[in-house]
Amino acid sequence: MSLLTLIITINKADLALSQTLEKSQNSNIENLSQVNSLTPISNIVYKPIKIDGREIFKVAAIAGQEIQGNSNTSPLNIRVKLYENNLRQTIKNCFDADTLKLTLEIQENQTLVFASDAEELKNQELIAIRDLDAQIHGISREDLANQIIGFMRDALIRAQRERKPDYLFRQFLISIGIILALILLSFLISILQKYYFNRYQKLQKLIESLKLSYPQIDELRNNQQLSTVKPELTLGQKQQLIWEQQQDKNYFFRSLLQVIHIILWLCGIGWILGNFPYSRWLQIFLLSYAMVLTTIISTYLIIQASPVIINWFAINSFQRLETETSVQRTVSRAITFSHTLQGIVMFTLACLGILLVFQNLNISLIIILVGLGIISLTVSLGGHNLVKDIISGILILVEDQYAIGDIIDLDYTIGYVEDMNFRVTQLRDSGGRLSTIPHGNISTVHNLTKDWASIDLRIKVNLDTNLSLALKLIKQVTNELINDASWGDKILEHASILAVNNVSQTEVEITIRVKTIPRKQWNVAREFCYRLKQNFERENIAVNATITSKYRS
Structure with a gap:
């Protein structure tokens, strides 16, 4: 609502001027304040004459007439400043709006516009309309002068009215609101x-x-x-x-x-x-x-x-x-x-x-792109490590070396991949430490959770334990887990009994390997040990199980 109100407020005055202009219009020109209504001439430049920021009409001059190369001292800018000062001085003189009259004095090479009223304002010169000004509007100097004096008078009256204390006070209250x-x-x-x-x-x-x-x-x-x-x-x-x-x-x-x-x-x-x-x-x-x-x-x-x-x-x-x-x-x-x-x-x-x-600021995109190319070349030469990191990151993604959620071992650090982009990988280890590693520093990656994972269980039983019964119970636990709805899809194969690893004076150590889906090996191992302990207790077999893994959760 505020935006619409602002647009309506801004365009209200311009709409009033346009309506006045249409009533007095005698030619095919639609709006003198619009640039697209001007006749394009390559060696002519033009600038608008404004009252309180509102454009009245445009004056023209031959391009390249600056004094000693200073564009601020060009004849065009001098004319604009002179005419706007005349208009401001006329408003400052507090003319009588009811009797304000604009008159024309036609000379050989220009038409002068004067302002006067029934009181103190007597033939105050405002602007001079030249043939070049009429040429850019595509009409004669006389027609241009007749059109300008109509809405210039309205603009002067409105400018004076907006400077009165009651108007300013009302606008002040609106601004406070x-x-x-x-x-x-x-x-x-x-x-x-x-x-x-x-x-x-x-x-x-x-x-x-x-x-x-x-x-x-x-x-x-x-x-x-x-x-x-x-x-x-x-x-x-x-x-x-x-x-x-x-x-x-x-x-x-x-x-x-x-x-x-x-x-x-x-x-x-x-x-x-x-x-x-x-x-x-x-x-x-x-x-x-x-x-x-x-x-x-x-x-x-x-x-x-x-x-x-x-x-x-x-x-x-x-x-x-x-x-x-x-x-x-x-x-x-x-x-x-x-x-x-x-x-x-x-x-x-x-x-x-x-x-x-940049395009909206009328800055050439070609210049911008050339500048960006130079900057890119400079960065690529000076920041070769950055380029190396990005290229390595692209290869890691394309070759699927690892992904977010994988647990990887980079020799000097180990953890699960918490986040990654083209330049760095962030690893979180089991202690909560977050390591940020540039891809250019990664030489060897050990992915512990890609496609499948395994974990070794070292089962120790007493020396006098019936090994055949113990192995039977181990196989039974494996079958239970595979047939269990909650655990079956986590286990990829039956547990493999590798061998009797060690025999001491008091214990026999049996090694079992469980192959699971990635990141589930520890949960499966814990559940396996829990059920194995229950089965061994029913047969009065003492058991000591150890979960072996390079990465401990």
């Missing part, structure tokens, strides 16, 4: 922003708690949001993606509120500036950059909305991935590409927005 309304709207927007920010923080805590629980994510199986999804379809990662999408939506709404806040204040300030004749030129100056501001704001909002759209596509792809093979690996790669694409899309949109801004 606008400021109070803006303060109230700002307060309401701040309340909404605080509400969204509190929700954002809650989602952030949920995501952090979920990351800390990796790879222990079985408790999410009963989450209502995931009731239609297969229990083992990387529930933790999908839940994280859902919460991240909610975070992105939250951040977008907060950004939208910020933009609305800025637009309201810009519109309010523009409205206030247009209320007073002394500051109206600032309003017109702001409006001249409206397209630039619109481009910046639109680009900003599109950038903030892009993560929401990308995550939406990633989440909806889960339904298709459920029926495919290697579901878990495909889901991990989809999440990884989702995170990476966000940065690429945001960077691309920002570059396009900058180019559009």
Whole structure:
């Protein structure tokens, strides 16, 4: 509403002038203040004559007539300053609006316009219309002069009326009301922003708690949001993606509120500036950059909305991935590409927005692109490590060396991949430490959770234990787990009894290897030990089981 009111307020005066001009119009020219109505001449330049920021008509001159190369001292600029000073002086003299009269004096090479009234204003010279001025408008000098004096008189009367104390006081009260309304709207927007920010923080805590629980994510199986999804379809990662999408939506709404806040204040300030004749030129100056501001704001909002759209596509792809093979690996790669694409899309949109801004500022895009090419070449030569990191990151993604959610061993650090982009990978170890590693520094990657995982169990029994019975009970536990609805799809093969590893004076050690889906080996091993202990107790067999793995959860 504020924006529409501002537009109506700004255009109201121009509409009144246009209506006056149409009544007095005797030729095919539609609006003298519009540039597109001018006859284009290559060696002629022109500038507008304005009263309180409102254009009256344009004066012309031959291009390249600056004095000593100074464009401010060109004949055209001198004429513009002289005529505008004459108009301001006429307004300052407080003429009688009822008897104000504009007259013409036709000379050989120009037509002079004079102002006079029934009181003290006597033949005040205002402007001089020359043949070149009429030429750019495509009409004769006489017709141009007759058209100008009609709306120039109205413009002078309006300018004088807007300087009267009662008018200024009324506009002052309106401006105070606008400021109070803006303060109230700002307060309401701040309340909404605080509400969204509190929700954002809650989602952030949920995501952090979920990351800390990796790879222990079985408790999410009963989450209502995931009731239609297969229990083992990387529930933790999908839940994280859902919460991240909610975070992105939250951040977008907060950004939208910020933009609305800025637009309201810009519109309010523009409205206030247009209320007073002394500051109206600032309003017109702001409006001249409206397209630039619109481009910046639109680009900003599109950038903030892009993560929401990308995550939406990633989440909806889960339904298709459920029926495919290697579901878990495909889901991990989809999440990884989702995170990476966000940065690429945001960077691309920002570059396009900058180019559009330069285009709206009438800056040559060729110059900008050449400059960007030089900067890119300089960065590539001076920042070879950055280029190396990006190229290595692209190869990691394309070759599927690892993805978000994988547990990897880089020799010097080990942990699960919490986040990654084209330049760096972030690893969270079991102690909670987050390591950021440039891709250019990665030489060897040990992926502990790609395609399948295994874990070794060292089962120790007393020396006098019946080994045949013990092995039978171990196989029985394996069959129970495979046939169990909650655990069967986690185990890829029957547990392999590798060998009797060690025999001491008191114990016999049996090694068992369990092959599972990625990141489930520890949960399966714990459940295996729990059931094995129960079965051994029923047969009065003492057992001591140790879970062996390079990475301990």
